[in-house]
Amino acid sequence: MIRFLLAAMAAFVLPSAVLADPIEYFQVEGVAYDDAIPAPEDILGFGVGDRPIRHDQMVAYLTQIAGLSDRISMETIGYTHEHRPILFFVVTAPENQSRIEDIRQAHLASLAPGAAPSGGPAVIWLNYGVHGAESAGMDAAIPTLYHFAAAQGDAIEETLDDAVILITAIFNPDGHSRRVNHVEAFGADIPVTDPNNEQHNLWTEARTNHYWFDLNRQWLLQTQPESQAWLEQWHRWKPQVSADFHEMGTEATFYFHPGEPLRRNPLIPERARELTQGIAQYHVRFLDSEARLYTSEEGFDNFYVGKGSTYPQVNGSLGILFEIGAARGGLIESERGLVRHGENVRTHFRTSLTTVEGALAQRDAIMAYQREFFASAMQRAARDSDRAYVFSADGDPERLNLFVDLLARHDVTVNTLARDVRVNGHTYRAGEAAIVQLAQPQYTMIRSIFDRVTEFDENIFYDVSGWTLPLAYDLEYAALGRAWSSDLAGAVLRPRETGANAPARSTYGYVLRWSDYYAPRSLYRLLDHDVRVRVATENVTIPVLGGPRQFAPGAVFVPLVGQDVSHDEIYALVREAAETDGVAAFSVTSGSTPGNSPDLGDRAGFRSVDQPSVLVLFDAGIASYDAGEVWHLLDHRMNIPVTLRRKDQLGGLDWSRYTHLIIVGGGNTRLSERDATRVQQWIREDGGVVIASRQGALMAQEVFLGVEADDDDDASGDEESGERPDRRNYSDLPVDDAEHIIGGAIFAGDLDPSHPIGFGYADRFIALHRNMTETLEWPEDDPFAVPVQYNEDPLLSGYASTRRQEEIAGTPAVVAQRRGRGAVVLFADNPNFRATFRGAEKMFLNAIFFSRLISPPSGDY
Template identity: 75%
Template structure:
């Protein structure tokens, strides 16, 4: 066995690299607990070490999630300094552990400490002399192993360290630790590292053991959980955010990994890329804490960087969200060791050493927070006091919103606001504002005069101009637009008597319909109507869908329904009437879909009768194939998978794009191809898919770059190059190299929200109450308008399309008036093309409906037969 190495210096690694290919015995990268213990600190021998419980030192092998849970739980169970609880479960049913660390005396009154801390943040409250509250995030990205495993030495140290210093730290602070944020991604990474590991450690970066990033970075449905602080669509983020607001910590640290060649980074971030809602004082206080990191790093002559490369703009990240909620958010990034030990130009990078660095900067975060405890506490109180002052001066006064005909969608938005500790009230009386009447029975109001004023503004505001146009993530996240809500600032229409009772998400259940002797009809505008429709089709019921507005005789009298209404006749079914009634009752109660009992097949004048073959058309059960990998964006594919499987309970077949040989295409009704860097298909696959569409009636649904591919590869259209010069080659303007970063980003669309004009009479537009449809856009290309089919464009961008976020005027002009959604026949099949991603981060409720319409109603698209000359 080789002698154990300390990788605190890169010199030894550089010498080894000079020998060429490097292999090191498996134990060489492992470190015993002494490697992590702080010099000069004695440790309680009764507290078990990782080697004693897990069986090896950190860095030897990956620590599985069950081992991490077992070890950390054992530490907590044996310590009067630590309490632990399971705060939630992942999609794969792994527990998420939450630790509270403080002195035994503080634990005895922990509820009082928390209550006093929260009370001190109320307007006009006195200062609180209680402990500092520090939050540590470990492992939001599953591929970033050091961020997860750092929880092990951190909790060990907090449980076992002895002496006056640790006693004072525990007495003066409450340390909140989530370990780990992303158990499913973490488990995927461990499996990969173990699968390609050997008895001899291979440090070659080309080795497959080191080649795992996006696949393990994400959760089960391939969501980046570090974008979920704001959006709150995943169980992991919902669990931790509830705890965060239960405490409202003063300092929040977030531990990550970056590219192997990078060194070590810590906040504050790029000065010009700070969200304008974050006070400058937050940066100054973060700089004060940074001095503690610097002191440690300098003591070991480590390389590091700060104040560059990372922004604080998108409020949905773990280091930015705290900063628009009165806390100090601190991001840590370290060059990844991937498989455990890897070569780099700066020497060998060791996982154990990375874990130690994150552990030691966890301690410096706590120390820095304690050193400036009074200043940070005063800043947090002032943040909320200033928020209330700004709210009282804000002329908007409050926002009113509704989702006409879709209580589930408005319920989800209320739940989202509640998760961010934002108070929502029922609208007490009807009000007319900004040209629209909001009714009290289905509208809600958010008053700005509440402590979460800053968060409200961050969610409701529409920003379209920025000091600098470089964004690490999306630039526009106006969430009422994402949910396709009708909303407005009340301003002069505000009145205190508009604020009714506090609103909570209502029960999803809709009333059960009475028995019918004719049939049942389901309202398509309800968010979960696609889930209900699939349940009907999966039960082998024959179903017909309204293709135009209609007034149907129901148990509630003549009832108006929009296009997409689902009619289930009793005649001609292979299932008895009692079973049908039981099923539609379950759909009403479990899916929240309005179901009506039909009393007659005759409809009001002007509406097609229920037996009309054009007014009501049959739909078939979808069998959906979703492609992923091989150049397709994993996030996009995961969002489609999540929407269909998790939300709508529709089974999905996932297949790698380059592994389609031997597929039985007759099995599938739909093929979904998302965007990405390489959406192209092999010649053989392209020919087979084209045949499947044209001859078998298959429905192709594409998004972003795949839509441009569909136009060129299947519809024979030429791609539009928005960056091409109309006059041919033109001389390139000379620019300063230092301006490259900003100039490159000038015409990049920073995840903005655009407005489109939607045709609600098109089957892809069924279920919408108006023509305005906000969409998320993060690409600059445009789709071509079909020349011979004036009905193919379902939605197009308006002439002034930018609603929220960044897009240069050039890009706005290029996109204005171009197609956003196209649906057209191709032989016996259909191609539905989305210029954008309609399922973006499982948050854009409006465009999700268009995607579900493509799934269920794509087959209803007809081909025009008239002659339409260009005007």
């Protein structure tokens, strides 16, 4: 009765219900449904497909039916950046619900080598809405959970007896909400099916989360709260089947795994493909019954392990991708006819059911496969000559801790290093390094994280080809083959809270180590509180409590003299740097330094830095992923405020407010002639700093440095002489100047740690992400302007053709030059790629804080 009353009321207050689908459209033929479970329109006031369903409405409805059904338990497993809840549902028979923890523990225990099968229910995972613009993948959670709560009869009872179904209703609530706002903002009483209508133009903006991250690349990288929440639950259960529901271009039909046969990660057993094909037959049966168009085994690969359909496959599960041609705003024209949102939702709902059906039909075989996967992993680990990996982050324990945390999220056990060990010329020290033994169930995942792969059967990739994470974190690491012995592995090492011991009070000042990961956050906080600081420009030995200690360039000296801030306030900020940011902080006892180190009052050895004010361009051709990674790094990680501005709306800005302009890559990074002229003036006269990466760097090199790229020239050197341009260490600039005065896959780079861009690095090796084929040009007459150069044999991990490797070898990875009072810093590729290259990030932060420390040469070169 309630349903009919609400429907009658809606006829007077809602727009035309052309798109509306009553619950009967989604109910399975021949199945009775419990009237005690309200249908969506009973609560929402409209049917699924009629209009976008806001996140709060979905939360309210799904929470209500979970509370009414003894088949469903629900919990909030995390919150997004915009503080929206992420809901997780466990669906099974009431009798299973009463002993659900015992079922989970028995299932996990059955995966141990030699353990007996659990004999329990199948564990099946369904996730919806990882991309906010892909509405069918989100809304399909509603009829799915309604069906499991309300369906009656022997078939559903048997299914729920035999299965535990795990559902994350919306993976990406923030992107989902952005999509809803857009569709509603441009909605009309009469649906507009024209693809050119703005209502349908929301794909990129709504796809991502708050910081514009593609969450379907976050299964591996784990930098966002949404992915951290769902992966914790995934490993708590280790499901046997994982289904991932998406949308694709409107003109496409319907796709389901298995994927391209030749594009399978070699760590995935062929047996997984065979079992997935078995499940696929149930999708085929349903789709054929309704004469629907579909495709499988083409267009989508299973290579990059960070995607929702591939990650499960290197963790013992069957990963299944579903993609359907998007209805965009709700109803849209296509060459194959009108595409309707409600119909897409129904297709995803019904293939959710066929996934469960197909998994249960092969239940014993799939359970045996999962157990064999982990047993085989242990056997391969026992035969592996590497035995273990040891790794460290010299001078930056927090970066090591972040990597340990990443491994823990992938259920990888890490141990402390119990004694010093020397491998490949590097000494890893007990108490500072960690070790991962390969002989553990997550052997396959460990291999996917640590391996460097540079040879491939096929060089076509849907996503990145190289993701060796120790390189991304700039760790010293090595395989322990002959050097391995069991006494190297100490206690289990778990992630710890960030923090270090605060120094004692000083009567002279304090020094902060710049190599620590969160040192930029501490420095900005000091500057934001009007504390004057000085930064070391060379190696220096400083007298601190406990005895003199050597510090590398970039060390932050906070004197007590000459401050407008009280000594108590300064100490509180230094203490916060240590205890909150984990930055090593020391109490200075004297301004007189031993040996040849510059004294703390030396103007050349210690330079003052100013508080940065950062302007980041986005939109109008700028890649949102790249811009979002900068925004996330500065705002979320380093607590540095960022002004976001659309690239084509720079007119009227008060440029004196800003110290730094950041231009990342994209399809069109070029500024208007008027804006480029104004930025040129801001650099030269106001001391502004441009930091640019990828296509932004190519544009900035031409516009702001006056270097024209010449495709005909040899990018790696002088075409006529065959010689490479002169390149010198920045630390040699004073001497070399005086001599002439009368009176980018993962690529390896050579980094000059004496250059301000290299401050805080322990050695010259740096791993750089690379997905650009274009190269930066060598600066003329300034051999100190290339703080990072690609190595002669640059490829570390991933695919790059021999031609591309030769073109990139020896070219500048970073160019940093003064221009008037300002500077231009160019990155050949993205140093902040997916918030994961924590080693390269420091160069970017150095460009923000230290770019004005760069001195131009005055010698004749």
